[in-house]
Amino acid sequence: MGTGHLTIDLDALAANWRALDAMGSAETGAVVKADGYGLGVAPVARTLHKAGARRFFVAVAEEGAALRQALGPNVDVCVFGGHMPGDSEMIGDLGLVPMLNSLEQVLRHFEALPGHPFGIQLDTGMNRLGMEMSEWAAVAEIALQQKPVLVMSHLACADEPDHEMNTRQLAEFHRMTDGIKVPRSLAATGGILLGQEYQFDLTRPGIGLYGGRPFEEARPVVTLELPVIQVRDVEPGESVGYGNSWIAERRTRLATVAAGYADGITRHLSNRASLWHGDAPCPIRGRVSMDLICADITDLPETPDSLALLNGRQGVDDIADIAGTIGYEVLTQLGPRYTRRHPSA
Template identity: 70%
Template sequence: MSTGRLTIDLDAVAANWRALDAKSDPGVQTAAVVKADAYGLGVGKVARALAAAGARRFFVAVAEEGAALREALGPGPEISVFGGHMSGDTDMIHDLGLVPMLNSVEQLTRHFEALPGHPFGIQLDTGMNRLGMEPPEWATLRDLILSQNPRLIMSHLACADEPTHLMNRQQLDTFHEMTEGVDVPRSLSATGGILMGPDYHFDLTRPGIGLYGGLPFDNAAPVVTLDLPVVQIRDLAAGESVGYSNTWVAEHATRVATVSGGYADGITRHISNKAVMFHEDTPCPILGRVSMDLITVDVGHLKGDPKALTLLGTHQTPDDLADVGGTIGYEVLTQLGARYARYYARGRG
């Protein structure tokens, strides 16, 4: 093994979908968000595992992602596009049966003129100020839009990872106000909203990060394991340094392993001199700076020389590593590099 080994447990992904689905009443449909190549884990295999678990509606960020997903799933499952109907997307939306979530008057015009009668949804801005129609333009066009039978009306919570944040109730109230009296399925919640309870569930939920073992779903089954092979082991004397800019200097004799992996593989430099890797159950501190292709690790306390060390797994989740690096688990997952050899396991049922 010359590159890192990234193992994705597809049974864990399916189990997480089923667990989140079980948190809603039977009348609420649970979709699956597989944007960004299923959060970096491979949309083809992940989406097929989710479909086998029972998912029938999927969400992606842009139409090109919808094309890859349609190729993986074939006809049947509904694929919605958060980014809506962008210029140049018309043929793809039509030919692949994608459902754009229209975000603006411009997108409405484009869709109605280019693809009259083609399914669409609407995204409303309830205060996040990122995507969606704002209350005044929605109020003006609401009757026209509803006359065209949208498939879904949705919005997105800005602070659902903080259940007590006042923004959650504010957005919920706004969503109710904007959609009062509509006879169209509604959706407000991703993973965090699902966990806040049925007030936020409406007709459809859209779990994303929770499917992949991430917070705020703290009961999620772990999905990813990342093992990095040891390239070389050396002994350092007291006073010798490791890596660029001499940011770590040995205070005593130290045995150091150099492993294959670095920021070119999506491992942030911000964990330099702070994070650990694991040999089985034993933590091994990272020494010096994470470089493009290599990381140096203290292995002097191990009984023997390891062949590989684990960066992500049961002892250190993407969120744990994110905490050390000052980021979030989403970024850790989606930055996992193309050089890793990906293995798909069926381990948890």
């Protein structure tokens, strides 16, 4: 086949959920937004449901519709983006639970879907989504009378355990919610790792499920093998790829693989990262182009049929470090041309 093979280890995914679930006494949900972080929401969510997750989180109502189709009616599907204009029918018909994050959304939801389940999202300092203290104080009595299923906020710096923002947001969440008789949620993956005082009634792991930081003990979930299309020898002084950005200093054997920035492999890896053949690194030579990458296989004892971008030697965070980004971005940009394989959990 002419496309890369993206293999998602569902056993590892389930093991990561169980490991995070075991870190406290709170209920453990699962964040499966962005098509299960780019790995396929249906197999990902079914695996997590089988592992024990009963409450799932997506970004927008349309993602909730896909999740509901995958899992059926007997799980909670919560929508971080809340109740947006035009979403009332979808939310009502599919039983989605919007996390209302503004006075406007509270009014919209109560008017359009009275009695329909909802949650509340509060801003404890991240200044992204959620009601600040003044807004919450204005609507809290009315909202709480309608019995929300969850009140939540989100930590800005949970991947930095010593950051003072963590304790500041924890204190603010207590100030805004202590005394209410509603389940509370503050911790995603990083918050779980901060300890039980951050976990409240429900946790919402995301990136840790998929093998990324800050859950250092996570099992890797993704491997990516790229097929070799052509092998050639270049002589000293010859250049490779667009812009002549790499020039051979010795006689070099190159493998050209079928993948590029159209498949989510950023040009920032040009001349900096390696592909792998087993335990042997094969440095990328020249620029990553739209559909093709060249790698140096001079020192391999054999000509490979494929080379790996993601494997046991190089994970999403390793790629992210080279590219100057984060593992979330590496995962969610993996393109649609890959043949995705989901060995059963």
